[in-house]
Amino acid sequence: MTKRYDEISVMNKNSRESRYFLQDGYKFRPVSIHDSQAKHFWQHHPYAGWVDVCVDDVTAVMFLANDDGVALIYHAFGPDSYESTSVAIWLALARECKNIVDIGAFTGLYTILAQRAAPTASVISVEPNSASRARLINNLVWNSCRIDQVSPCAVAKTVAVLPLFVPMGADLLDTGSKLSDADSVSRTEIVACAPIDAILDSFTMKTPDLLKIDVEGFEEQALQGARRTLTNKATLILEVQTRFREQCRAILEPAGYQLFAINDEDPDLSPPLHQLSEQQLNELQPRPDSTLNLLCVARPGHLLLAEKAVARIRDLVS
Template identity: 30%
Template structure:
């Protein structure tokens, strides 16, 4: 073992102590830790996060939850910070919420925190991510309010290969980037997964399959016309989404970016870090 390896091992051992992690979090939230530093440190254990209204909820981070760094160290200030306050306000009045591509369930947790009467359906086909999601539902005691669906959504039922890249939050049925691993998963439609839940709000993060997912929930959309928040990583994905939602009867797509909720006209290209769009 080299000196560098020894020092790194000592650092990692020290960082496992909860008191050290709490000190890092406090310093980061005060702006004393540079982004380049906290983004390399990984929180573990159960943490309290604050929703946009200041109320608390729990988030369980394990050793390979790469999303946890942005959530825990900065209390979500560097994670979709132009989206989750808008989402939280929408969830206050929603009867039901569908989280498509839920990963660890952060949007499901926010929705349930916003509205104690809301029911949620959280869809996540990646088995490793589903373990994180299930744990977060358990630590927040939401088992009676959240239905977990360990399947992928698309336009028709079946089976498919899920590609899991190094960024495990970007697992997809489409090979948008090289996959470190693949797993065969069951595929269903949104209408089948949702059942009789009266859905007023949908969040979709499926790395390019948004049109197929929306096509598979046409019955739900016809019955309830939910507000949709969807991620589009480039202009081509945005135009595919635009064509789909216009066919489904929606009238506008707006960008959730640094300028707030703003128009996203044809030809609009999502800037880095701000790739979410509001459809209503």
């Protein structure tokens, strides 16, 4: 064995022994990628290897080279920990769907859960960041998932070629790659962009049931390129920035959707956004750059499944 191998083995042993959820007195709590304890763990207890991921009764693995915040959270905080409410809703809906799309798939959590929960479903992953996509495919392989439905495109209103700005450095995978507002840039990739409907056509998927859309400020353009998908009343989990929330509402609510804010810190769904006052909306997203996951639903059965998923996470917290 090499000296470096021995060093990594010692590092991993320390990391495994330091995991928060295994410590005496630990109480389950939902965790976001910006959590201060998660950052502390990443800095002081690095880990390189496979991480167990468990959401409800679905298990998987994700590779971590101390570079993926999603895998890190499952490693440090245990089952159901990452964005608990949103992920639980996704899993509950995916179990009942046949055509599923994960847009902004990053390293594959939502894709893997969908494929493992609904093995006969068609699941498309869309991820333009080449480094994240490479890890996504690696994770799919080691979870015995299909890898033939991964698109390298970014989503936009029309077909185009645009720069993708990646904020993080070479030693970190980043969930925040974007086509606009490049305040901090580590590297730039030139990527092909296409409407969601066109991307689905390339995989011969005409009637999706469920989509997750995480496109870092391009959500309005993404929805404008998904007119047929919205006509089919596919359920969406949509990450939206404050400054684009009303534009997205203007597309979705006239199409028959109700929009509910997902609370990933204190498991809950808000009342429909159209019932909230301006003050209540501002409390949900106090800053122009605040992000919020929205459940956008036009199928009553899907809302019921989402509410049961929220209740499951609430029981874990209580």
